Amino acid sequence: MKYHRRRTVDPPENIRHSSCRAGVAGRRESAALFLERKEILMPGFVEVASAPRNSRPDITFEPDDEIMKGANLLGRVIFGARGFAPEMRDGVPTLGVPMLTDAEAGFQEIFAASGPVMSGRDGGLAYAVDGRHLFCTAQVAERTVYRDAARIAYDSAFELATRLGYPNVLRMWNLVGGIIDDNADGMEIYRDFCIGRAEAFGLWAGRIGRIPAATGIGTRGRGVYLYFLAGRADANVRHLENPRQTPAYHYPERYGPQAPSFTRATLAEGTLYISGTASILGDETVCLDDVAGQLAVTLDNISALICEDNLRRAGTGSGYTLRDLDLIKVYVRRAADIPLVRARCEEVFSPEAQVAYLNVDICRPDLLVEIEGMVP
Numbered sequence: 001m002k003y004h005r006r007r008t009v010d011p012p013e014n015i016r017h018s019s020c021r022a023g024v025a026g027r028r029e030s031a032a033l034f035l036e037r038k039e040i041l042m043p044g045f046v047e048v049a050s051a052p053r054n055s056r057p058d059i060t061f062e063p064d065d066e067i068m069k070g071a072n073l074l075g076r077v078i079f080g081a082r083g084f085a086p087e088m089r090d091g092v093p094t095l096g097v098p099m100l101t102d103a104e105a106g107f108q109e110i111f112a113a114s115g116p117v118m119s120g121r122d123g124g125l126a127y128a129v130d131g132r133h134l135f136c137t138a139q140v141a142e143r144t145v146y147r148d149a150a151r152i153a154y155d156s157a158f159e160l161a162t163r164l165g166y167p168n169v170l171r172m173w174n175l176v177g178g179i180i181d182d183n184a185d186g187m188e189i190y191r192d193f194c195i196g197r198a199e200a201f202g203l204w205a206g207r208i209g210r211i212p213a214a215t216g217i218g219t220r221g222r223g224v225y226l227y228f229l230a231g232r233a234d235a236n237v238r239h240l241e242n243p244r245q246t247p248a249y250h251y252p253e254r255y256g257p258q259a260p261s262f263t264r265a266t267l268a269e270g271t272l273y274i275s276g277t278a279s280i281l282g283d284e285t286v287c288l289d290d291v292a293g294q295l296a297v298t299l300d301n302i303s304a305l306i307c308e309d310n311l312r313r314a315g316t317g318s319g320y321t322l323r324d325l326d327l328i329k330v331y332v333r334r335a336a337d338i339p340l341v342r343a344r345c346e347e348v349f350s351p352e353a354q355v356a357y358l359n360v361d362i363c364r365p366d367l368l369v370e371i372e373g374m375v376p
Contacts, residue, residue, distance in 0.1 A: 064106035075135035080106035086126035093126035098221030144184035150196030191256035214262035218361030
């Protein structure tokens with residue numbers, strides 16, 4: 001069974017097709033997560049040279065009870081009330097992330113393959129490749145300080161990606177439990193996580209592609225859940241910044257000892273991956289405690305990021321508008337704000353777009369809404 005981006009499903013309540021549109025001991029504990037024996041569950045060889053050169057990943061949202069047996073999949077991420085570590089289900093790398101309440105119907109983010117798949121485990125990682133793309137996922141269990149464990153998880157993932165021949169990381173998702181809580185040292189958990197992530201990027205500078213589009217967002221659980229999509233060395237990749245915003249990796253130290261490691265968007269082989277975007281101008285949060293104002297700035301930021309002028313500055317082709325977006329996740333900090341946010345999103349996004357609304361914390365305590373998406 002092939003999953004099509006526009007496939008019609010009956011979405012759960014939180015998904016809408018818009019109507020209008022720590023020290024040595026800590027290091028050893030962390031490393032143990034990623035030093036288990038390697039296991040390939042579907043042994044084989046994906047002939048890279050014969051893989052279709054311009055194939056795009058086919059990604060869609062589906063209800064979590066959708067039967068997937070027999071589908072040719074790179075991976076799946078299950079959004080529900082409870083999370084679980086990466087595992088192989090019917091040969092497919094599968095991650096569970098705690099992003100919903102028990103009262104909300106879950107959904108899956110499905111990554112379909114464009115060719116024959118090889119999948120397996122490598123220590124704490126679960127992965128699959130299809131000759132054009134790598135899907136990889138990991139979990140960092142709850143701990144008092146995350147820096148070392150985050151670095152080791154990223155380091156392990158980058159080593160796997162380069163060893164398998166997929167050094168161009170295209171899109172990353174970092175789902176961080178207690179994202180704005182303090183760790184055992186009194187540092188915000190997201191800032192703690194950013195240190196370890198940046199250390200890993202530094203270790204692999206020059207061996208993997210540039211820092212890609214990413215989302216760093218809260219969950220309803222604890223620990224950190226990671227998944228990413230990577231391409232081959234010959235992938236046509238460009239990374240974009242936003243003229244209205246300071247590049248995140250240049251944020252001043254008042255936002256943490258290490259700036260976040262992501263770019264505002266990545267364009268890869270015709271697909272534009274848009275990072276989680278919020279009400280930030282320059283590096284400052286604007287429209288404090290005003291969800292309507294923050295939503296307006298967020299949408300304006302995305303519009304500026306994907307417009308023709310900005311894409312031309314990056315040496316790409318035509319630009320896009322908000323109605324071109326699909327596979328949109330809208331993160332809203334306060335549940336009471338979701339109806340207002342949903343109503344405005346239904347006005348600006350395409351009626352064909354898949355949109356999920358998630359009530360979780362955002363990476364700054366003063367941010368009320370964040371939006372990510374893709375232009376396929």
